[in-house]
Amino acid sequence: GYEMMTPTAVSQIVEQLLRVIVMLGAAAILLPYGLPAAAGGASLGAGVGAFGAFLVLLYYYYKLPKASSTGESYDGPRESAKEILSRLLTLSIPISLASIMLPLTANLDLLIVPRRLLDAGFPMNEVTELFGYLTGMAVPLINLATIITAALATSIVPAISHAFAKRDHQGIYERTSGSMRLTFMATVPFTVLLYVLAAPTVTLIYNAPKAELATQITAFSIFFLGVHQVTTGILQGLNKPRIPVINMGIALVIKVIMNWTLTAIPWLGIGGAAWATVADIGFAALLNLIYIKKYTGYFLDISLLWKNVVSAGVMGILIFMSYHYLTDILPMWVNFILTGIEGLLLYVIIMVLLKGLNKNDGASMPLIGRFFR
Template sequence: MTEKKSPNAANLFLKGTFILTVAGLVVKVIGSLNWIILSRVLGGEGIGIYQMAFPLYLLALSISSAGIPVAISIITAEKIALQDYRGANGVFRLSLILLTFTGMALSLLLFFGAGWLIDHRIIRDARAYYSLIALSPAIFLVTILSSFRGYLQGWQTMTPTAISQIIEQLFRVATMLIFAAALLPRGLEYAAGGASLGAGVGALAALAVLVYYYWRLKINTKHEQFSQGESRYESRYEESSISIIRRITKLSIPISLSGIMLPLVANLDLLVVPVRLEDAGYSVEQATELFGYLTGMAVPLVNLATILTASLATSLVPAISKAYSLGEKQQILQRTAGAMRLANLTAVPFSVLLWILAEPILSVVYHAPRAADITKVLAIGVFLLGIHQVTTGVLQGLGRTTIPVINMGVSAVAKVFLNWTLTAIPAFGIQGAAWATLADIGLAAVLNLYFVYRFTGFHIDIGETLKYAVAAVVMGAVIYLSYNWLLLVTGNELFAMALAILGGGVVYGGILLATGGLNRRDIERIPLIGIFLKKS
């Protein structure tokens, strides 16, 4: 029986990952186009103003959600595995009530506390005030929609999340560009505030999509699965509301702390980096611009390159949780190994690609070639961040939600120390902050890997990873040479990059096929592409 279910479970996992990855690509393409236009409208200084408000928004959002969405996904997946469908719906209702209160509280706190943050110089540039108050309504809306996403992901249904992400981004980007352009004549602070309105509008549109999918799921499961689930679950026990709240709390608190770590570290960057840049001899305006290059241009490129691994992590949580609740240890190991293999297969070449083409990419995308040196430092972060995302998903799926936050805390301390030390050195400047970010990601990834090995027995296949590395280095050489030749011949950066990347990708895939790093079975398991290959 297990052998029959395993392939279906694997296909469901890969399908969910594929759907989220495609959605992620669409969202990132839309977002990249948005940043291309927005960065040219606002410039580095305007982006810096926007970015000064955004970390506080992320921090407030993490606190308001309190890790509950991931907890919903974990517990829902467990109850679906045990066919307790009524219990799964009860988990969602309770979590929705909790998130409504926390989201509203944090939204109001940011709105009324924006002036205090400016007055007490926590936000060093007073022009970020309008961005802060414009972002505050989005906290409530995003908190609510995250509960719907967590519940639907617990069913390993990733389509609602994917579609809602695309709709959210479309409405967000349209709002950002319209209001930024309309308010620009009044000043950069107003334009940045107008751009910040997009978060709330996008969240409202996404929430409407998720509510639709929730009611459709409820109707589809009401007669068949709910009835079947109740009859099968009567032989076990019915979990009380208090017990559910306790479990949600137990899971969500460490997940919340883990989620808070990212915006907390971003806020520490906000407090440390501009100040230390000023100590290194930069003016307030120059420090703001350099901070914008790092957080608004270099870091987003790294995140863009880890779309697949982020999707893997999201799909892993309910998949691992389901296997763990059924005691299927071998399936846990297989899921972990498969996810890590796919992560390294894509992250290694993206690291090389970003390092080789940092300057032309930034020139074409953001019209900011000065951010190239920062981006090259962070290029290796693509590989490390991929490992960190996947291992965090595994640990959370196992219910070991405390471990990632401790690991992130340890790495955050190292980052703060390096930020404070390196950024103030004139020879490093903003590159010192980039090195600190890289150290932060790397240390967290290594610590996570240790604990994944401890609980599952998984370890990275060094020989396989070396195949990816060698193939990526050859790919990088091909991209470098072909790009420079094509640029000389055509004089068009975008055209030269596109052809060079295409050629490098073919070389990378060809080397892996020749060395056994990639085989027919791997390709057959890719949704849509695999179907055509099997027919051939």
């Protein structure tokens, strides 16, 4: 509510550190008493980590100044403590349900995809291998590629909520369009990069070149997932947390149908499940955008989106040619790193030429931003 994201970030870092330390320490201490005891000790890490994160947040909470951190006065309607607590509980349920939808989707994949691969004629050992390519390799890469938009989605909630409480409709629109502008730049080039460099990516990280197909298809999810994350944050800031949950539920039904249908097609196989994943995230993002259009007037800035797509497309063609030209000259990992850096530089240059990037965008970039100020 104070638009301070540092306490949350610090608490999460502390949580992970404590969890890992306690998990490994307790497992090592209790291992002589058997594997069940060691596993039980390791599970203590989650509780200790969460408690540590809670203490960090308490510390920051009591260090907060009495006035707003922005120094602004609030002239809007005021609520009693009872009303605020009631509203927090009302908001927390759909937001929690939104978090539950992701593991629910994963569990449905576990129930449907292997079974339909067997129906398509794949042997059990290959079914396990193919399912691992999608859920254990391709999907984590997609989540890794959307770290920026995940952080943006978290930070946009208090900003939109603040403007919403002040009934600042212009501020809501500007924050929405600004966050979507950043979303395009953070997802479109990485979608193309992962698609073009899928083979070296899964080979270097997992030593599993056969995961290339699943990774290439799910690469399209980077853009849709980024849009979905940010639009979910915007809707939550607009006090509409139920909408993303309902949209995810509708998209989940579509995914189940596509998983059941496409995965059983022998020539598609795990590719069918990958396309179902793309459709799931894409449809949920589209539904969110429709509601954002309804409540803010913003939909998609097509003039900016096509510049991102063209820039990323040209970048993709050039890095594809560059990577294959250097394949026999440089080691794979060197070629991979150089091609990735080359691709991002090309994307920025082409975006500048198309006037998709301006001085203000450059100034907001980390590390190099000071050169644009």
